Amino acid sequence: MTIPRTLEPPGREGGVRxxxxxxxxxxxxxxxxxxxxxRRDWRLYTLAVAPLLFFAVFRYLPMAGNxxxxxxxxxxxxxxxxxxxxxYYFQEFLGxxxxxxxxxxxxxxxxxxxLFSFPAPVILxxxxxxxxxxxxxRLVQSISYLPHFLSIVVVAGIIIQVTSQTGPINxxxxxxxxxxxxxxxxxxxxxxxxxxxxxxxxxxxxxILYLAALxxxxxxxxxxxxxxxxxxxxxxxxxxxPGIRPTMVTLLILNIGTFMAIGFEKILLIYNPLTYSTADVxxxxxxxxxxxxxxxxxxxxxxxxxxxxxxxxVVSANLISRRVVGTSLW
Amino acid sequence: xxxxxGLTPAQTKPSARPNPTRIQDGRGYRVFKVFNxxxxxxxxxxxxxxxxxxLAQSFSSExxxxxxxxxxxxxxxxxxTYKTVMGxxxxxxxxxxxVEYTVVATAISMVLTTCYAYVLxxxxxxxxxxxMAVAIFTMxxxxxxxxxxxxxxxxxxxxxxxxxxxxxxxxxxxxxxxKTFFENLPSELEEAAAVDGxxxxxxxxxxxxxxxxxxxxTMVLFYAVSFWNSWFSAFLYMxxxxxxxxxxxxxxxxxxxxxxxxxxxxGEQALQVxxxxxxxxxxxTVVPILTVYPFIQRYFxxxxxxxxxxx
Numbered sequence: 001m002t003i004p005r006t007l008e009p010p011g012r013e014g015g016v017r018x019x020x021x022x023x024x025x026x027x028x029x030x031x032x033x034x035x036x037x038x039r040r041d042w043r044l045y046t047l048a049v050a051p052l053l054f055f056a057v058f059r060y061l062p063m064a065g066n067x068x069x070x071x072x073x074x075x076x077x078x079x080x081x082x083x084x085x086x087x088y089y090f091q092e093f094l095g096x097x098x099x100x101x102x103x104x105x106x107x108x109x110x111x112x113x114x115l116f117s118f119p120a121p122v123i124l125x126x127x128x129x130x131x132x133x134x135x136x137x138r139l140v141q142s143i144s145y146l147p148h149f150l151s152i153v154v155v156a157g158i159i160i161q162v163t164s165q166t167g168p169i170n171x172x173x174x175x176x177x178x179x180x181x182x183x184x185x186x187x188x189x190x191x192x193x194x195x196x197x198x199x200x201x202x203x204x205x206x207x208i209l210y211l212a213a214l215x216x217x218x219x220x221x222x223x224x225x226x227x228x229x230x231x232x233x234x235x236x237x238x239x240x241x242p243g244i245r246p247t248m249v250t251l252l253i254l255n256i257g258t259f260m261a262i263g264f265e266k267i268l269l270i271y272n273p274l275t276y277s278t279a280d281v282x283x284x285x286x287x288x289x290x291x292x293x294x295x296x297x298x299x300x301x302x303x304x305x306x307x308x309x310x311x312x313x314v315v316s317a318n319l320i321s322r323r324v325v326g327t328s329l330w
Numbered sequence: 331x332x333x334x335x336g337l338t339p340a341q342t343k344p345s346a347r348p349n350p351t352r353i354q355d356g357r358g359y360r361v362f363k364v365f366n367x368x369x370x371x372x373x374x375x376x377x378x379x380x381x382x383x384x385l386a387q388s389f390s391s392e393x394x395x396x397x398x399x400x401x402x403x404x405x406x407x408x409x410x411t412y413k414t415v416m417g418x419x420x421x422x423x424x425x426x427x428x429v430e431y432t433v434v435a436t437a438i439s440m441v442l443t444t445c446y447a448y449v450l451x452x453x454x455x456x457x458x459x460x461x462m463a464v465a466i467f468t469m470x471x472x473x474x475x476x477x478x479x480x481x482x483x484x485x486x487x488x489x490x491x492x493x494x495x496x497x498x499x500x501x502x503x504x505x506x507x508x509k510t511f512f513e514n515l516p517s518e519l520e521e522a523a524a525v526d527g528x529x530x531x532x533x534x535x536x537x538x539x540x541x542x543x544x545x546x547x548t549m550v551l552f553y554a555v556s557f558w559n560s561w562f563s564a565f566l567y568m569x570x571x572x573x574x575x576x577x578x579x580x581x582x583x584x585x586x587x588x589x590x591x592x593x594x595x596x597g598e599q600a601l602q603v604x605x606x607x608x609x610x611x612x613x614x615t616v617v618p619i620l621t622v623y624p625f626i627q628r629y630f631x632x633x634x635x636x637x638x639x640x641x
Contacts, residue, residue: 032456034456037455037456037457041452041455041456041530043529043530043531044448044449044452044455044530045449047445047446047448047449047530047531047534048445048446048449048461050441050442050445051442051443051445051446051449051500052446052461052464054442054496054499054500055464055465055468055500057481057496058478058481058496058497058499059468059472059473060468060473061473061477061481062472062473062474062477062478062481063471063472063473063477064473064477065473065476065477065478065480065481066473066474066477068476068477068480073480079480079481079484124373127366127369127370128370130362130363130366131366131370136367136370139374140370140373140374142624142627143373143374143377143378144373144374144377145627145630145631146377146623147377149555149559149619149623149630150559150616150619151558151559151560151561151577151580151615151616152559152561153559153561153577153578153580153581153584153615154559154577154580154612154615154616156581156584157580157584157608157611157612158380158381158384158612160584160608161380161383161384161387161605161608161609161612162380162383164605165398166395166396166397166398166400166605167383168379168380168383168401170398171398171401174398180398200376200377203373204373204377208631208634208635209634209635212635231356231358231359232356232358232359232362257470265561265562268562269581269584269585283475286475286476287475290475290476290479291475291476291479291566296476296479296480299475299476300474300476300477303474303475303476303477304474306474307471307472307473307474310470310471311470311471314470315470330466
């Protein structure tokens with residue numbers, strides 16, 4: 001009893017009694033025993049049972065299921081494989097030139113997507129922010145959100161129609177005397193098609209958070225800037241952009257976290273063997289190897305590698321942003 | 331370009347003090363405003379163009395499409411394809427599957443998400459940090475495709491509705507949105523209800539949920555749209571075409587168009603016929619979403635905002 005009191009900073013020693021009493025209640029509140037907690041809140045805990053079961057079975061069990069990356073797995077056999085093979089599958093895919101090919105494809109496609117589809121909503125939000133007419137603003141917003149609500153299959157269908165030999169792009173090309181291009185059958189066009197369709201689908205919806213952040217900027221800051229002689233462009237650069245910086249950083253970290261798993265479903269729908277050289281990414285490769293060819297362990301090894309890199313990326317992005325700009329997810 | 335035009339007026343007009351609230355816009359800014367309208371108009375056109383083109387193609391004849399004449403207006407007006415697709419029993423069967431999967435999955439997701447979000451919203455609950463971490467960690471690390479696939483097959487869920495419903499039952503994003511909403515409800519009401527003898531279940535059912543209609547509606551829409559649009563689970567786990575949702579029906583149709591075999595005239599012909607049918611199928615698939623879109627859009631926006639409060 002005496003030892004902790006001597007350790008307390010002198011400022012806290014107002015009166016012996018209140019300090020001691022305060023400490024005791026604080027300690028008690030923090031350390032409710034499990035027995036008391038369960039007796040008091042057992043009904044709340046029962047509400048958590050079914051969701052916890054979901055997380056255990058469909059989220060954590062598959063994480064544990066990744067052990068098949070280190071074990072011989074027989075389809076129809078044990079969920080966790082038959083016997084240990086160590087790093088065999090990892091060595092195998094690390095020595096596989098196709099793996100490195102799809103690895104770099106993933107990096108290139110991921111970087112291009114980040115480069116174009118991350119700034120697009122910021123720019124669109126800034127432009128919308130300058131619109132005075134309410135109805136015009138709302139119209140543009142409503143229309144630009146629309147692609148977000150479409151199934152990825154529908155988006156793939158639209159991509160196929162727009163880029164087809166008789167689609168609008170080729171009609172325009174023919175109008176200026178150019179021969180039609182079979183876009184989806186040419187590896188050289190895949191990245192452009194992928195990235196622009198990504199921007200088409202996500203730019204409008206992405207503005208929501210930025211527009212919300214823009215409304216929270218103190219209007220006095222603008223007034224102040226105007227008095228200091230700042231024109232619109234200066235105001236945008238020195239008031240608006242810093243105002244939405246935390247939102248930008250948060251979204252950037254989240255984007256980086258999904259970097260490795262990029263576009264799996266969409267690529268699966270629009271690629272074909274002719275475009276594998278640019279379109280095939282880690283996730284589609286492991287889908288073909290793991291599920292279509294049945295090499296479950298090999299696929300699991302690649303998948304685990306992908307997930308670990310993803311986790312590493314998001315953790316380091318978070319750390320860097322906390323150090324550099326003081327914004328972080330956790 | 332916009333930037334440089336915007337820079338000039340400030341130098342010519344260094345001080346605008348007499349009327350600080352309503353400054354006359356500089357010439358540069360007026361130029362910018364014109365550009366802004368044009369750019370946003372461009373955004374609108376680029377977003378809508380594919381839809382209108384699709385609609386036009388769906389009503390056009392195959393020969394007009396093949397000749398590359400169809401732009402924004404249907405050429406060689408034709409509704410036989412609509413009749414063909416709508417007369418296909420598999421199409422309607424798959425449509426019914428989509429509705430069924432969406433309803434069941436949304437109901438189950440809502441129950442699980444609401445329960446867990448309510449538990450997480452109780453700040454004084456012992457073990458809350460752990461329960462929170464269990465959910466959050468899955469946002470950044472997941473088991474991956476292969477272990478999930480093996481698990482669903484091992485559980486014997488293949489070719490059943492549960493293969494679509496269960497593995498995606500809780501979206502952590504939606505969970506956090508609901509949790510934030512529950513946390514912001516006034517705690518006095520719940521305390522008063524507890525004094526009046528309501529149990530936790532009673533408080534949740536009779537006090538909290540009626541106060542949360544807005545967020546519940548938003549969550550139902552979030553889940554419903556995502557299940558309505560999903561195709562991959564069904565593609566992975568359904569072997570029989572009578573179990574497919576309509577998204578997989580569409581996928582199988584467009585899969586032919588990307589397979590990269592269009593040599594010779596007959597292949598070319600087949601591809602064009604497919605273009606018209608594809609357009610019709612896409613239109614029929616998106617019609618429900620487009621119909622409800624104007625009404626549900628603002629709920630989505632408010633839901634994203636709620637989620638952002640925390641994130």
